[in-house]
Amino acid sequence: xxxxxxxxxxxxxxxxRIVFSGLGFSVEAGxxxxxxxxxxxxxxxxxxxxxxxxxxAEGTIRHNGVDIAEDPFSHRADIxxxxxxxxxxxxLTVEENLAFWTALHGGGDxxxxxxxxxxxxxxxVPARFLSAGQKRRLALARLVAIKSSIWLLDEPSVALDRAxxxxxRAQIARHRDEGGAVIxxxxxxxxxxxxxxxDLTAFSHQRxxx
Amino acid sequence: MFQIFCQIVLxxxxxxxxxxxxxxxxxxxxxxTVTLFPLGVGPAPNLLALMAPxxxxxxxLLSTMLSLDRLFQHDYEDGSLELLLLTPxxxxxxxxxxxxxxxxxxxxxxxxxxxxxxVFMNMPSEGYLILVTTMLLGTPVSSLIGAxxxxxxxxxxxxxxxxxxxxxxxxxxxxxxxxxxVDAVLGxxxxxxxxxxxxxxxxxxxxxxxxxxxAALRQACE
Numbered sequence: 001x002x003x004x005x006x007x008x009x010x011x012x013x014x015x016x017r018i019v020f021s022g023l024g025f026s027v028e029a030g031x032x033x034x035x036x037x038x039x040x041x042x043x044x045x046x047x048x049x050x051x052x053x054x055x056x057a058e059g060t061i062r063h064n065g066v067d068i069a070e071d072p073f074s075h076r077a078d079i080x081x082x083x084x085x086x087x088x089x090x091x092l093t094v095e096e097n098l099a100f101w102t103a104l105h106g107g108g109d110x111x112x113x114x115x116x117x118x119x120x121x122x123x124x125v126p127a128r129f130l131s132a133g134q135k136r137r138l139a140l141a142r143l144v145a146i147k148s149s150i151w152l153l154d155e156p157s158v159a160l161d162r163a164x165x166x167x168x169r170a171q172i173a174r175h176r177d178e179g180g181a182v183i184x185x186x187x188x189x190x191x192x193x194x195x196x197x198x199d200l201t202a203f204s205h206q207r208x209x210x
Numbered sequence: 211m212f213q214i215f216c217q218i219v220l221x222x223x224x225x226x227x228x229x230x231x232x233x234x235x236x237x238x239x240x241x242x243t244v245t246l247f248p249l250g251v252g253p254a255p256n257l258l259a260l261m262a263p264x265x266x267x268x269x270x271l272l273s274t275m276l277s278l279d280r281l282f283q284h285d286y287e288d289g290s291l292e293l294l295l296l297t298p299x300x301x302x303x304x305x306x307x308x309x310x311x312x313x314x315x316x317x318x319x320x321x322x323x324x325x326x327x328x329v330f331m332n333m334p335s336e337g338y339l340i341l342v343t344t345m346l347l348g349t350p351v352s353s354l355i356g357a358x359x360x361x362x363x364x365x366x367x368x369x370x371x372x373x374x375x376x377x378x379x380x381x382x383x384x385x386x387x388x389x390x391x392v393d394a395v396l397g398x399x400x401x402x403x404x405x406x407x408x409x410x411x412x413x414x415x416x417x418x419x420x421x422x423x424x425a426a427l428r429q430a431c432e
Binding site for chain 1: 213214217218221224225228229287288289290292293294295296297298299300428431432
């Protein structure tokens with residue numbers, strides 16, 4: 001069967017250090033994978049490879065069976081990558097920030113994105129006045145405003161309060177019900193108890209590359 | 211794809227206009243630098259007229275320099291650049307849009323200010339039109355070449371100084387032909403070869419530097 005996203009025999013090298021090697025993963029439609037491992041075991045590096053920022057030193061990542069290096073555009077159109085940084089422009093309002101990213105992806109549903117993370121009341125506030133948690137919610141609102149089937153979430157729960165965490169859980173559950181896949185690295189509870197666990201410690205190296 | 215281009219140009223323009231000072235600073239630097247010359251070399255009208263094209267061109271290139279480290283730096287720091295890289299369109303479109311916005315916000319004000327400064331430097335009036343023409347051909351090239359430098363120095367400490375060292379030598383041909391075109395008109399010679407060469411520089415820089423900038427950005431975000 002073809003998975004929405006899968007990878008085989010992946011090696012990641014950063015600087016002169018092998019972060020991990022021989023790593024494989026797959027996530028099915030409606031499925032979820034939780035990345036675990038100590039700090040520096042390569043969770044962010046793996047998510048970046050999955051997003052297509054940089055290529056693995058070895059191995060291939062496939063999106064619906066197609067190597068993402070061969071067809072990067074349809075891969076990019078179908079994923080969301082939420083990184084540590086929130087990419088919020090201080091001078092633009094919440095709505096303008098979201099509208100920009102939505103327009104780059106050919107349109108989407110901005111009001112429902114704002115509503116999903118309770119940003120409706122903040123929509124005309126410039127992003128420079130937002131707290132860390134509110135900026136995070138703005139980054140997460142992209143997930144809902146722009147439809148795509150694979151979510152790559154790097155510590156999505158950082159700085160979120162209880163209510164927003166519940167919203168995030170609800171959105172992840174809804175996304176999976178609709179057949180979407182989620183790959184997340186997190187230390188908080190995301191309602192992913194049934195997710196496959198990928199422990200990067202098993203693949204990680206703490207020695208220099210030969 | 212054209213929509214992506216427009217959206218990015220629109221966003222960068224809007225950002226620069228809201229942070230008002232940023233866009234204004236470059237053209238103010240241009241005006242002040244040129245103003246320093248009459249004060250420094252003395253108000254001898256003939257001497258100033260002789261120096262005018264060179265001084266204006268050098269000041270314009272230095273002003274462009276000031277804005278280069280900001281071209282990609284903010285997007286790099288707040289994570290926007292990664293998301294721009296993940297836009298479902300060739301990165302070259304994104305780069306071309308960023309460079310176009312940069313030209314609109316720095317190149318265009320410099321062009322508008324240059325005839326004014328030419329008056330200031332006592333340049334003969336038949337040189338105004340050709341000065342603006344050379345700037346019109348030259349400032350897009352300086353934005354294009356500068357973008358390569360800006361992208362290469364992402365993440366470097368003291369990137370602003372490094373970008374000057376990388377990019378200023380590449381501006382030399384631009385300076386030579388920009389100034390000699392104006393001198394040719396003032397001296398009653400044919401201006402065509404100079405303008406053709408500047409046009410050739412623009413035609414070469416357009417694909418080459420967009421391609422190189424995209425490669426440097428991919429490298430920076432790996």
